Amino acid sequence: MTNSKNTILSLRNVKKHFPIKEGVFQNVVGQVHAVDGVSFDIGAGETVGLVGESGCGKTTIGRCVSGLEPLTDGDIFFDLTPEKLVALEDFEKHQSEIKNKHLIDEIQSTSNISKIEGDDFYNYRRNCQMVFQDSFSSLSPRQLVSDIVSRPLKIHKVCADNELIPRTIELLEQVGLGKQHLYRFPHQFSGGQRQRISIARALALDPKLIVLDEPTSALDVSVQAQILNLLHDLQKQRGLSYLFITHNLSVIRHMADKIVVMYLGKVVEAGNTEDIFSNPQHPYTKALLAASPDLSEDVVSDMAALDGPIPDPARPPQGCSFRTRCPVSRTECGWEVDDIIRRLEHHETLIDSIKSVEQPDAFNAKFTFETSLSATELKDAIGTNDIPKQMRKAIKKIEVDGNDVNISFEPVQTVPLVQTDNGSLSRCVLVNK
Amino acid sequence: MSPDNLDIQNSLDKDLIASVTDLKVYFESKQGMVHSVDGVSFDIVDGEMMGLVGETGCGKSVTARTFMQLVQSPPGVLAGGNIKFRSKNSKSGSQVIDLLDLSENQIRELRGERIAMIFQDPGKALNPGLTIRTQIAEVFQEHRENDVLEKAGLKNKLTGVTEYFVKKYIKQEAGFLVTTLLKIPPLSTYKKKIDNGINRLVAEALEETQIPNPTKVMERFPHELSGGMKQRVMIAQAIACNPDLLIADEPTTALDVTVQARVLDLIKELQKRHKTSVLYISHDLSLVRRICDRIAVMYAGQIVETGDAETIFNQPKHPYTQGLINALPSMSHERGKLEAIEGIVPELIEPEPGCRFVSRCKRRKANCKKIDPKLQPISEVDKSHKVACLLYES
Numbered sequence: 024m025t026n027s028k029n030t031i032l033s034l035r036n037v038k039k040h041f042p043i044k045e046g047v048f049q050n051v052v053g054q055v056h057a058v059d060g061v062s063f064d065i066g067a068g069e070t071v072g073l074v075g076e077s078g079c080g081k082t083t084i085g086r087c088v089s090g091l092e093p094l095t096d097g098d099i100f101f102d103l104t105p106e107k108l109v110a111l112e113d114f115e116k117h118q119s120e121i122k123n124k125h126l127i128d129e130i131q132s133t134s135n136i137s138k139i140e141g142d143d144f145y146n147y148r149r150n151c152q153m154v155f156q157d158s159f160s161s162l163s164p165r166q167l168v169s170d171i172v173s174r175p176l177k178i179h180k181v182c183a184d185n186e187l188i189p190r191t192i193e194l195l196e197q198v199g200l201g202k203q204h205l206y207r208f209p210h211q212f213s214g215g216q217r218q219r220i221s222i223a224r225a226l227a228l229d230p231k232l233i234v235l236d237e238p239t240s241a242l243d244v245s246v247q248a249q250i251l252n253l254l255h256d257l258q259k260q261r262g263l264s265y266l267f268i269t270h271n272l273s274v275i276r277h278m279a280d281k282i283v284v285m286y287l288g289k290v291v292e293a294g295n296t297e298d299i300f301s302n303p304q305h306p307y308t309k310a311l312l313a314a315s316p317d318l319s320e321d322v323v324s325d326m327a328a329l330d331g332p333i334p335d336p337a338r339p340p341q342g343c344s345f346r347t348r349c350p351v352s353r354t355e356c357g358w359e360v361d362d363i364i365r366r367l368e369h370h371e372t373l374i375d376s377i378k379s380v381e382q383p384d385a386f387n388a389k390f391t392f393e394t395s396l397s398a399t400e401l402k403d404a405i406g407t408n409d410i411p412k413q414m415r416k417a418i419k420k421i422e423v424d425g426n427d428v429n430i431s432f433e434p435v436q437t438v439p440l441v442q443t444d445n446g447s448l449s450r451c452v453l454v455n456k
Numbered sequence: 457m458s459p460d461n462l463d464i465q466n467s468l469d470k471d472l473i474a475s476v477t478d479l480k481v482y483f484e485s486k487q488g489m490v491h492s493v494d495g496v497s498f499d500i501v502d503g504e505m506m507g508l509v510g511e512t513g514c515g516k517s518v519t520a521r522t523f524m525q526l527v528q529s530p531p532g533v534l535a536g537g538n539i540k541f542r543s544k545n546s547k548s549g550s551q552v553i554d555l556l557d558l559s560e561n562q563i564r565e566l567r568g569e570r571i572a573m574i575f576q577d578p579g580k581a582l583n584p585g586l587t588i589r590t591q592i593a594e595v596f597q598e599h600r601e602n603d604v605l606e607k608a609g610l611k612n613k614l615t616g617v618t619e620y621f622v623k624k625y626i627k628q629e630a631g632f633l634v635t636t637l638l639k640i641p642p643l644s645t646y647k648k649k650i651d652n653g654i655n656r657l658v659a660e661a662l663e664e665t666q667i668p669n670p671t672k673v674m675e676r677f678p679h680e681l682s683g684g685m686k687q688r689v690m691i692a693q694a695i696a697c698n699p700d701l702l703i704a705d706e707p708t709t710a711l712d713v714t715v716q717a718r719v720l721d722l723i724k725e726l727q728k729r730h731k732t733s734v735l736y737i738s739h740d741l742s743l744v745r746r747i748c749d750r751i752a753v754m755y756a757g758q759i760v761e762t763g764d765a766e767t768i769f770n771q772p773k774h775p776y777t778q779g780l781i782n783a784l785p786s787m788s789h790e791r792g793k794l795e796a797i798e799g800i801v802p803e804l805i806e807p808e809p810g811c812r813f814v815s816r817c818k819r820r821k822a823n824c825k826k827i828d829p830k831l832q833p834i835s836e837v838d839k840s841h842k843v844a845c846l847l848y849e850s
Contacts, residue, residue, distance in 0.1 A: 076712040213800055214512070243511040243739060248783035248796035255792030270713065277785035277794070314717035329714045368669060 030103045031232050031264040032065040032088065032151075035115070037097035039083050043337060053337045057083045059288035060097070063281075064108075065232065068258065070265040072279030072296070074272060074311070078336070080288040081268045085234045088266060089153045090136060090144075100134045101147055102231065107134070149179055152225035156237035158217035162209040168195070168220055169205045175227040194223045198253060215246035219253070226257065232264045239274060251278060272315045276300055284308050287336055287344040290440060294447020304449040307345045332365050341385050342435045343452060355452050357435040358417040360388040366410055373401055378426075386432040398428050405430075468540045468552045473502040473701055473733040474523075479537035481518050484530055488805045492518045494757040495537070497831065500701065502542075505727060505734045507748035507765065509741050509780075513801060515757040516737050520703045523555060523735075524571055525563050543570045544700050569599040572694035576706040578686035582678040588689055589674040592658045595696040597626050600657070608653030610646060622646050657696075665692045665722060684715035688722070695726055702727070703735045708743070720747055741780055745769050750840075753777050756812035757804055759831055763841035773834055773843045775817045811846065819847060 038061075040054040058080040065071045073081045086092045088099060103111065110126045131138055136147055152175075155161035162171055173191045176182055182190050192202050198219040209217055218238060225233050235254070239247040251274065257263060269275055275282060275296075282299050284292040284307065292305040303309045310329050331348035334340050342357010343349070347365065349356070360382055367374050376397040381389040392398045402423050405415065422429045440448045468475055481493040493515040500506045510516045521527050523539060539555040543566065558566070575581035583591060596604055604626050605611045614622055624630045625638055625647060638647045655674070662670035665688040678686055687707060694702055704723065708716040724747055727734050738744050744751055745765050752762040753776065761774040772778045782795035789795075799816040810825040811817070817824065824846055831844040 076714060215800070244741070244780060244783045245511065245797035246800075248785070248794035249798070251785065252792050252794050252796055259792070272713070273785045277789065277791060310714060314713040330718065368672075 028067045029105070030064050030108050031067050031069075031101070032266070033100040033103055033108065033111070034062050034064070034084075034088070035098045035100065035111075037061045037084070037087060037099060038095045039080070039087055039092060040095045055337045056288050056339045057336065058087065059339060061283075061285070061288075061290050062097075063283050063290065063293055065264050065266060067231070067264055068262045069281065070258070070267055070279045072275035072282045073266065073268045073285065074270065074275055074282060075285035076270065076333075078333070079285045080336075081285055082236055084285075085153070085236045085266065085268050088232075089151050089234050090148065091153075094137050099136045100130065101136050101151070103130065103134055145179075149228045150231045151234065152228065152230040152232070153234045153236065154218070154221045154225050154238050156240060158209075158214065158221050158241070161221060162217060164209055167206050167208060168200075171209070171220060172223050172227060175224060179228055181228065190227075194227055195220075197226065197257070198223045199249075213246075214242050215249060218242065218250055222250075222253065222257070226261075229261070230263070232266065234266045234268070236268045237270070238267075240269065240271060247274070254278070272311060284311070287334060287339060289344060290448070290450065291345065292447060292449045293440070294443075294445070298445045298447045302445050304443045304445070304447060304454050305345075305451045306349050306351050306453075310348075310350070334361070334365075341437060343438045343450070345451075351453065352411060352413045353452055354413050354416040355433075355435060356413065356417075357438070358414045358432055359385040360430060360432070361385070362414060363388075363405065363410075363430065367401075367404075370404055373397060373404065384434075386434045388430050390428045390430070392426050392428070395423075395426050398423050398426055401428050468542055469499070471501055472499050472542065474500045474539060474541045474735075476519070476539050477537055479519065479522060479539065480535035481515070481522055481527060482533045482535045484533060485805065489533070491757050491804045491807055493522070494804075494807070496754070496757070496759050497537075498752045498759060498762060500733050500735060501750070503731050503733055504749045505724070505736055505747060507744035507751040508735060508737045508754060509739065509744050509751055510754035511739060511801065513804075514754045516754050517705055519754075520573070520705050520735060520737050523701075523703055524567050524573060525555070525558070525560075526573075541571070541701070565599075568595050568694075568699070569697045570699050571701045571703065572697070572699040573703045573705065574687075574690050574694050574707045577710050578683065578690045579678070579710070581690060582686060584678055587675055587677055588662075588681075589655065589658050592661055592674075592689070592693050592696060593654045594628070595693055596654060596657050597628055599697050601626050603657060604650060604653050606653075607656050608646075608649040610649060610653075614646070618643065618646070622650060626650060661692045661696045662689070664695065664726070665689075667692070683711050684719060687711060687715075687719050691719075691722065691726070695730065695732070698730055699732060701733050701735065703737070705737045706739065709738075709740075716743075723747070741769070742784060753780070756802055756807075758812060758844065760813065760845070761841075761843050762831070763838075767838075767841050773841070773848060774813075774845050775819050775847075776813050779816075779818075811844075821846060 037058055039058040040056055042051040043053040043055060044050065045052045061084060063071065073084060075081045083092065087094055100111065107126065107130050110123055111130060114127050133139060133143055139147060169188065169191055172194055173187045176187060176190060192205065195201060195204060200216065200219055209220065212220065239250050242250060258265065267275065267278055279296050282294065282296050283290055284305065286307050292299060292303065292308045299308060303312055329348045334344055334347055338361065340357060340361065341359060346352045346356035346358065347362060376393045378391045378393055390401060402421055405421060417432055418430060419433050420429065420431045438450050438452055440450045441454055443449050443454050477497050479493055479496045483490040483492055496519055508516045508519065518527060534556060540552055541555050542550060542552050544550050601623060602611065621634050621637060621643060624634050630638065637643055658674055659670040662673060667673050667685065667688050681689065708719050711719060736744060736748055748765050750763065751765050751768045752759050753768065753774065755776050761768060761772065761777045768777060769781065772781055779795065779797040783797060785794060797816050802812060802815060809828055811829050814820050814824045827846060829844040829846050829849065831842045833839045834841045834843050834848055
């Protein structure tokens with residue numbers, strides 16, 4: 024894939040883990056895998072939509088991209104020329120034989136946002152701005168609109184003091200506000216107007232990329248339409264790139280060129296907007312499409328509403344993370360002991376009589392019960408229809424030994440993102456075949 | 457007042473469960489009276505799902521809260537109108553009452569029993585300091601004394617002082633003396649039985665909303681549950697007494713789309729099973745279309761259009777409804793060409809006569825600023841589709 028346009032942003036296997044702290048000494052007892060290996064590119068003048076449920080890590084990615092959170096692992100590259108992108112992809116494929124080492128070094132020192140320092144980082148901050156969801160809390164209630172919008176100009180010293188106000192007025196006019204709004208406080212504006220002020224602030228430094236974190240979800244439909252039109256006009260005028268984070272599928276369909284669907288910190292499907300909407304490959308995408316009311320008229324999907332628990336992001340599953348809620352799950356989806364424990368919560372008496380669970384890895388476990396009766400009861404419970412059929416099939420061995428039950432599953436590898444027929448990427452065992 | 461007069465006042469069409477006529481709710485403010493709800497009239501047919509749609513601040517929530525007299529006064533002022541409600545299966549049989557005439561005690565008897573409400577944010581509507589059990593049990597203790605006694609196996613078995621004590625305990629009105637006495641046998645055994653009975657009722661209510669493992673969930677506090685689960689608890693609480701009218705005030709706004717779909721299915725299913733009438737309030741037109749039979753569209757404190765869900769969606773007549781539907785991003789719109797409704801919602805402080813939508817309307821005429829449009833049927837044929845717009849007044 025070669026084109027003449029620059030790639031504004033390239034995420035390479037980005038990971039962000041948050042430590043779970045416990046006790047008086049705040050010992051780290053685990054890691055929440057908020058973002059777990061996400062890669063995608065944003066081209067110049069392109070809008071990439073990031074969709075997913077709450078808690079899937081989409082906002083964390085937005086914060087990582089804008090430099091508000093340091094990365095745990097992976098790289099984010101900013102503004103790569105096509106040659107640099109090719110070199111980088113080459114380098115990732117054949118790590119051992121580095122052809123053009125100086126180019127890679129140059130990329131790492133000038134474009135990798137977690138490694139650049141000083142003026143380069145300053146420059147990055149100028150070029151990547153953010154618009155937040157809640158315009159009540161992202162605009163300081165004590166500052167006048169003129170202070171809010173001109174602050175980036177002052178900090179980055181882009182214009183002389185006497186030009187500040189004319190420049191601010193110009194910015195306000197671009198977002199549909201005017202001179203008369205200059206000396207007002209944020210609380211004097213309606214939600215839509217406040218979001219316009221946020222956008223004016225983001226535009227102040229003439230950035231290349233704007234991260235839009237749910238910019239319209241707090242707004243009414245009629246105002247949302249105004250803001251979406253404004254964002255589109257600005258993009259056309261200035262050649263901006265957008266990273267558009269939202270949970271609203273009809274908005275994303277309207278705005279985005281490419282879509283990245285996330286689930287539990289991972290990308291489950293990525294591709295061109297129309298491909299994804301007309302021919303979704305991953306069951307999660309299908310379910311999402313079926314569940315959004317305003318799309319139901321023109322999206323054909325036979326998915327029922329989703330049921331089942333979302334796995335704990337602190338212990339992300341080895342196989343497919345969506346299998347617990349997936350209506351078309353398979354034996355090879357990577358069922359593991361945690362699934363049994365999650366199902367056990369429906370059986371009160373059983374879960375109460377568990378003494379201990381020994382779990383050497385995700386696929387093997389030894390449950391110890393207080394009585395041998397409960398042990399056989401567990402085996403029976405697994406045999407019933409409470410447990411999904413595919414999960415039962417995936418059990419390699421189940422033995423009752425006195426008060427103990429040994430269970431082992433067929434181990435599986437992580438499901439990779441693969442290219443599907445329509446050109447989009449999907450992470451599902453069904454697509455693998 | 458003659459008996460004849462009284463009869464007219466309390467009459468309600470047979471197929472209606474509630475009827476709102478010319479409701480006016482104002483709020484006092486420093487700048488003047490805010491006309492939040494200004495002459496709203498609509499009917500709710502028995503057993504139907506009625507959708508009330510509108511943007512932020514159009515008065516839809518205030519309308520709903522007036523049903524249960526939940527609008528705080530002051531600053532709220534009830535400036536006129538009435539809400540007639542047919543209370544079925546109540547102790548005194550089926551009767552029509554005016555909800556706004558009732559005293560505090562009378563409305564308390566209705567709340568949760570005949571009219572129940574699901575609030576928008578389950579995180580705020582549930583008490584964070586009480587377990588789920590306590591919060592749902594309250595409904596039964598307040599309204600279903602006999603059911604509790606029956607579940608406890610104590611119906612018609614108690615007499616005299618014992619009965620008085622136990623009933624006091626159920627109603628949560630037990631003072632220090634009764635509480636102490638209930639700790640000593642034989643009264644303590646009754647207390648235990650009552651507690652078990654209540655537990656069973658609560659578990660059944662939770663089970664109805666498809667909450668897995670109700671007896672475990674019962675003992676939890678709201679913060680231990682996910683958003684979808686909390687909303688289910690709210691629904692369980694609302695339908696516990698099998699009310700005649702359920703008011704759902706944006707019950708899924710705080711939820712994810714996938715969870716929202718589940719909760720909507722649940723409400724729809726329960727509505728069908730119990731034949732409850734539902735007043736569903738939402739800002740999301742497409743969502744309301746999916747589940748409601750009829751829709752009323754509100755703008756700036758007034759109803760501008762009402763009719764069947766499909767009619768409203770396919771043949772909207774009022775310019776505001778048309779604007780709302782066109783503003784939804786869809787396939788037919790080129791990017792950047794969404795038909796936004798320009799301008800902002802007018803101030804509702806002492807509004808001037810004339811159509812409220814006039815400043816944003818694309819099809820306004822000279823008369824629109826002078827004459828108040830009335831909500832009236834659009835044609836002789838279809839009486840149910842009503843519009844308040846001068847364009848359609850002959």
